Amino acid sequence: MRQSNFYLLIFSFILLNFTLSQRSLAYNTRNIRIGIIQHFGKNNNQTLSVKAKSGQKNLQVIFPELPLTLSVDKNQVLITNNLNIKTNYISLDYRIEEKTKIIAGAYRTYENAEYWAETLKERFPEYNWQILYPDPWIVQAESDNPEETLRRLKSQNFSGSWFKDSFSQVKSLSWTGSAPIGIQAKNPQEIFQFNRRKIIIRPLNNDLIEVNGKVYAGFMEILPDSFGNYSVINELPVEEYLRGVIPFEIGADSPQAALETQAILARTYALANFKRFVPENYHLCASQHCQVYQGLSATNKIIDQAIQNTNGLILKNKYNQIAQVFYYSTDGGYSADFTDIWPARNPRSIKDLSGQPTCSNLPKKFNLSNEEDLKLFLTSPEAAKEWNCYDSVSPSFRWQKTIEKKLLTQTLEKAKKRWQFAWPDFEQVDDIEITERSSTGHVLKLLVKTDKKNFIIEKDEVRSALGGLKSSLFIIEKTDNKIILKGGGFGHSVGLSQFGARYLASTGVSYQNILKIYFPNYILGSAI
Numbered sequence: 001m002r003q004s005n006f007y008l009l010i011f012s013f014i015l016l017n018f019t020l021s022q023r024s025l026a027y028n029t030r031n032i033r034i035g036i037i038q039h040f041g042k043n044n045n046q047t048l049s050v051k052a053k054s055g056q057k058n059l060q061v062i063f064p065e066l067p068l069t070l071s072v073d074k075n076q077v078l079i080t081n082n083l084n085i086k087t088n089y090i091s092l093d094y095r096i097e098e099k100t101k102i103i104a105g106a107y108r109t110y111e112n113a114e115y116w117a118e119t120l121k122e123r124f125p126e127y128n129w130q131i132l133y134p135d136p137w138i139v140q141a142e143s144d145n146p147e148e149t150l151r152r153l154k155s156q157n158f159s160g161s162w163f164k165d166s167f168s169q170v171k172s173l174s175w176t177g178s179a180p181i182g183i184q185a186k187n188p189q190e191i192f193q194f195n196r197r198k199i200i201i202r203p204l205n206n207d208l209i210e211v212n213g214k215v216y217a218g219f220m221e222i223l224p225d226s227f228g229n230y231s232v233i234n235e236l237p238v239e240e241y242l243r244g245v246i247p248f249e250i251g252a253d254s255p256q257a258a259l260e261t262q263a264i265l266a267r268t269y270a271l272a273n274f275k276r277f278v279p280e281n282y283h284l285c286a287s288q289h290c291q292v293y294q295g296l297s298a299t300n301k302i303i304d305q306a307i308q309n310t311n312g313l314i315l316k317n318k319y320n321q322i323a324q325v326f327y328y329s330t331d332g333g334y335s336a337d338f339t340d341i342w343p344a345r346n347p348r349s350i351k352d353l354s355g356q357p358t359c360s361n362l363p364k365k366f367n368l369s370n371e372e373d374l375k376l377f378l379t380s381p382e383a384a385k386e387w388n389c390y391d392s393v394s395p396s397f398r399w400q401k402t403i404e405k406k407l408l409t410q411t412l413e414k415a416k417k418r419w420q421f422a423w424p425d426f427e428q429v430d431d432i433e434i435t436e437r438s439s440t441g442h443v444l445k446l447l448v449k450t451d452k453k454n455f456i457i458e459k460d461e462v463r464s465a466l467g468g469l470k471s472s473l474f475i476i477e478k479t480d481n482k483i484i485l486k487g488g489g490f491g492h493s494v495g496l497s498q499f500g501a502r503y504l505a506s507t508g509v510s511y512q513n514i515l516k517i518y519f520p521n522y523i524l525g526s527a528i
Contacts, residue, residue: 033282037232041087106420255505259306326495332488352521355440368441390500396490426450
């Protein structure tokens with residue numbers, strides 16, 4: 001080898017390792033922002049208790065110098081060990097007229113809202129359609145001419161409404177404390193009253209922050225949300241965030257391989273869903289609408305080891321992109337295709353999220369879209385034992401719900417009001433009937449017969465419509481006075497079953513093979 005080529009090879013090796021180390025550093029120092037409390041201040045009596053876990057004066061509180069600004073370029077700093085924050089109103093010297101906002105739909109899940117938001121962006125690209133979560137999810141845009149916008153929406157079979165805010169006061173964060181740094185107090189015991197619209201709270205001396213009794217790493221930021229209230233945001237490194245997800249999602253007592261599986265899925269989900277709360281200036285919420293995150297109260301050495309063992313590992317699709325993954329509590333013996341539960345603008349893009357049998361000895365002749373086969377599948381405990389269904393230990397593996405026929409109208413009316421479903425008006429629901437199933441047995445269409453107009457409820461909305469069913473895998477049996485629903489599983493059923501993962505891990509199956517069972521079309525890769 002010539003000397004010049006030798007030095008070139010050495011240089012290339014050093015450059016490659018430097019690049020990889022930089023990429024590794026970039027991932028390991030990447031932060032995620034979690035809205036641990038949404039719409040704080042919506043209830044006027046709500047209080048936020050923030051403490052330094054050590055009990056020492058280790059909280060650095062940074063806030064704007066002026067009450068109404070959000071900029072901390074000019075700020076004040078307070079050092080304390082606790083804050084008790086409420087909200088109140090600050091009157092303005094002028095009246096603010098906001099732009100008219102169009103709500104083009106309300107949806108129970110983000111996946112439904114995302115589908116319709118993308119559809120609206122395609123059909124009406126002149127509007128900036130955003131997905132917001134006031135509970136339920138809504139798709140919203142601003143408009144200078146709401147009547148014309150609604151007319152156009154109606155021409156494309158969208159229903160909608162509009163509103164315009166006008167106000168002369170704003171909601172403010174309010175707390176008391178000692179003098180900020182650089183401010184001379186009249187006496188050492190003097191208490192100051194603060195009203196600001198933004199607070200940043202950082203721990204000092206490697207302390208942790210306790211918020212309403214829960215302990216968090218990283219720092220806190222409290223900002224106005226899109227609805228005149230506040231978001232309490234915890235920002236911390238992704239790997240540290242996982243410590244507050246895994247025990248609350250799959251259980252801190254899970255076998256090691258199940259914890260490792262959950263770590264990979266929670267990491268993948270987080271990185272794939274950074275855009276979910278962009279309008280609110282954070283990435284994910286802390287509830288089941290994202291991933292359950294409760295801080296550090298339940299972490300342990302085994303969980304930390306599972307995170308370390310899988311550091312940076314995620315699932316990827318065949319294009320080497322971060323995969324879209326889902327998980328849930330229990331399936332009834334067969335997971336669901338993405339399109340069994342949610343609509344998809346491009347079914348090919350999510351076809352890799354396909355339903356899988358989760359019973360190792362399930363007869364291949366079964367056609368779960370057939371009512372007789374599905375009835376045997378859901379009502380034969382002896383057969384389920386022979387099939388070796390991974391989730392059979394779950395209390396929700398099989399379930400039953402009875403609805404009195406006289407209460408059917410009330411059940412659907414309640415669901416329509418709660419989730420703002422765009423169903424036709426009715427005064428009396430006479431009957432319900434399943435008219436279409438998927439190949440995995442999940443209900444695709446439920447016919448509702450009413451005194452005015454029959455209509456169809458599709459996919460995931462069926463669960464909410466019937467009073468919060470555990471899953472959409474069920475059959476209907478009827479008597480003169482009752483409608484009996486017999487089903488299996490708990491959750492949307494797309495992706496991984498947590499009970500299934502726990503069972504497989506307890507039998508010695510590795511996290512690599514657990515992931516292959518539930519996500520056969522994805523590959524393990526690095527987030528780095």
